[in-house]
Amino acid sequence: MSSAMYSQQAIGMPSTPTRKRKRLTQVSYSEVKELDSEGKLRDVIVIDDTPPPSTSATASASVVGGMGTGSIDNFMPPRRTRAQVAAAAKAAMSATSTNGAGSSSGSVIAQSMNRKRKRENGEDTFISNGIYAKKPNLGIPTGRQWQPADNGAIVPTNPSQITQPQQPCDDKEGHYIVIPDDMIHNRYRTVRLLGQGTFGKVVEAIDTKFQTRVAVKIIRAIPKYRDASKIEIRVLNRLKERDPQNIQQVFKCIHLLEYFDHRNHICIVTELLGKCVYDFLKENDFTPFPRLHIQSFARQLLDSVAFLHSQRLVHTDLKPENILLVCNDFRLRPMVPAGLPGRRGSAAPKQRRELESTEIRLIDFGSATFDEEYHSTVVSTRHYRAPEIILGNYGIWIINVFLEMLNERIGLGWSFPCDAFSLGCILVEFYTGQALFQTHDNLEHLAMMEAVMGKMPDKFSRSGARNKPEFFKEGAKLAWPSPKSTKQSKKDVKATKSLGEIIQATDTINRHFLDLVRRLLIFDPAHRITVAEALKHPYFQTKVPPE
Structure with missing residues (x-):
């Protein structure tokens, strides 16, 4: 030694x-x-x-x-x-x-x-x-x-x-590995994982500067998702310009607090909200919302989307997963079967969750598109996709931009009306508890649309046949069923109900609600009601009676 x-x-x-x-x-x-x-x-x-x-x-x-x-x-x-x-x-x-x-x-x-x-x-x-x-x-x-x-x-x-060696922070798919008490950007201490999607992850964190809880969206360390997040930040900044301190909250959109790059992951910091509407439906056994709540949701969603359209923005991905509740609190209400109130010896009535507050916020602007800029060929989640997107014609929207000055419309290029169609699908889902179009095939989807909304107008079907001839037969008629259609697919389309069967006009509020949804779910986007017009519909001036 x-x-x-x-x-x-x-x-x-x-x-x-x-x-x-x-x-x-x-x-x-x-x-x-x-x-x-x-x-x-x-x-x-x-x-x-x-x-x-x-x-x-x-x-x-x-x-x-x-x-x-x-x-x-x-x-x-x-x-x-x-x-x-x-x-x-x-x-x-x-x-x-x-x-x-x-x-x-x-x-x-x-x-x-x-x-x-x-x-x-x-x-x-x-x-x-x-x-x-x-x-x-x-x-x-x-x-x-x-x-x-x-x-x-x-x-x-x-x-x-002296530099401490950093441990790998990504998994093999480019997702950020979330661990409790991890410090992000030397300011945000992670609490728990809130959700995960194709874009990345969302975590709850504590802002150590102000001791407040926030949500941090951590984008995957993959170029295409990083590029999409930059578009989302641009959109959120545009929205923030109208209400920098989030005081008015009249637009019902998520509010951007900060964004930065952390270890090759773009992070977007926003206010912390509750769970998404879809999760609440799922945890409530897909029980429909009360009609009073549906009216409140509809007004807020139309307000929010109308504001986006005023900023020349198309959301393109409206769905219950992208609608967050501000507060998750609920109360339990019994659901007594009709004709069997309080019968002795019967099973206890089923209970449903009923929200204390219906205040919501619209989120996820990763695929939002300015109307004058490039339009992707396929947008929207399948169940809420408008027919003009399925029958898209690759660039006719460019011509539409110039023809709008002449109040003319041709072709099937998608624009603001695709958001209105998605809202119609969402409102029906709130009313029934189930997605309106449960399919994963384009032709089957179009066949279900005809079952719900009626036959396609001739002008619309002819334009569709020019762009997607594989979906049509002679005379611009929908080629359903096709030789490749399965037995189960035919059965599902046959079981699809029309709007009048789904929303039965039993009273005034239902009649107005059915009329509003019909105007939102129209094949031809040129004739579909706009979200600004929908806000003036009599449905919103009608008082909802007790359940």
Whole structure:
């Protein structure tokens, strides 16, 4: 063991049990003559296993145990014989016992004198408070960045130069790995995962600057999703310009607080809201909403989308998953089967959840599109996709932009009316608890639309036949069923009910609601009611009677 170790113990430094030092591989030997305890001259071997530090010394090159702050490069431990080493060890053990440290520490030193130890590759040692220990792997760059402190510990010369090695933060699909109490952007401390989609993840976090809870949308570290998030940030900034402090909240859209890039993930910070409407429906066994709540939802959604359209924005992805409740609180209400109120011996009536508040916010502007800019071929989630998108004609929208000045419309290019169609599908889902069009095939989807809304107008079907001839037969009639249609698909289309069967006009509020939905669910976008016009519909001036 190094002679410097024993010089520490000889001067009475307290000894504490530590991890044993690895012996260095460079050991030098020399012979000297020395008088033993009986006065006889003997040949002894001097072992020096602590060579002077090199010019690139790191933490192991230090002045010993606070014995001074001289030059690290010029320090040379004294050369001592085996007899001197043994005497120093004996004195160290005696001093340890006197100080109440017990004999266990001394036995550790005595045992370590004869034990051979091999140094591990790339491992070094340093002196901290007078004892040897392994140098921790701090990811320290090369070069001298350490200096001795007054108490003998080793401290960095420039702490800002020390970089901690970062662990991988992504999974194989580019999603950010969310862990509790992770600090994002040195400000937001993660609490829990709120949801995950193709775009990335949303987490609840605490803003340590203001001690408030926020939602952080963490985009996947994949170029196409990063590009889409930049579009969303642009849209959210446009919305924020109209209400910078989110005081009015009249537009019912999510409010942007901040955005930044964190470890190759674009992060969007917004206000923290409740669960999405779809999750509430699912947890409520897909029980329909009360008609009073549907009227409130409809007014807020039309208000929100009308504001987007006034900013020349098409949302393109309206669905219950993108509508968040501001508050999740609910009360339980019994659902007594008709004609069986309180019958003795019958099972307890089923209960449903009823929201305390119907206030909502519209979210997810990742696919929102400015009307004058490029339109993707396919937009919207399948169940809420307008017919003009299914029968899209690849670029006719460019002509429409110029022809709008002449109040003319041709072709089937999608624009603002596709949002109105999606809203019609959503309102029916609120009324029944189930998606209106449950399909994953284009032709089947069009066949279901005809079952719900009636036959396509001739002008619309002829335009569709020019763009998608595979969906039509002679005379621009929908080619349903096709030879490839399955038995189950035919059965599903046959079971699809018309709007009049789904929403039965039993009273005034239902008649107005049915009329509004019919105007939203029209094949030809040129004749579909706009969201601004829908807000003036008599449905919103009619009081909903008690359930």
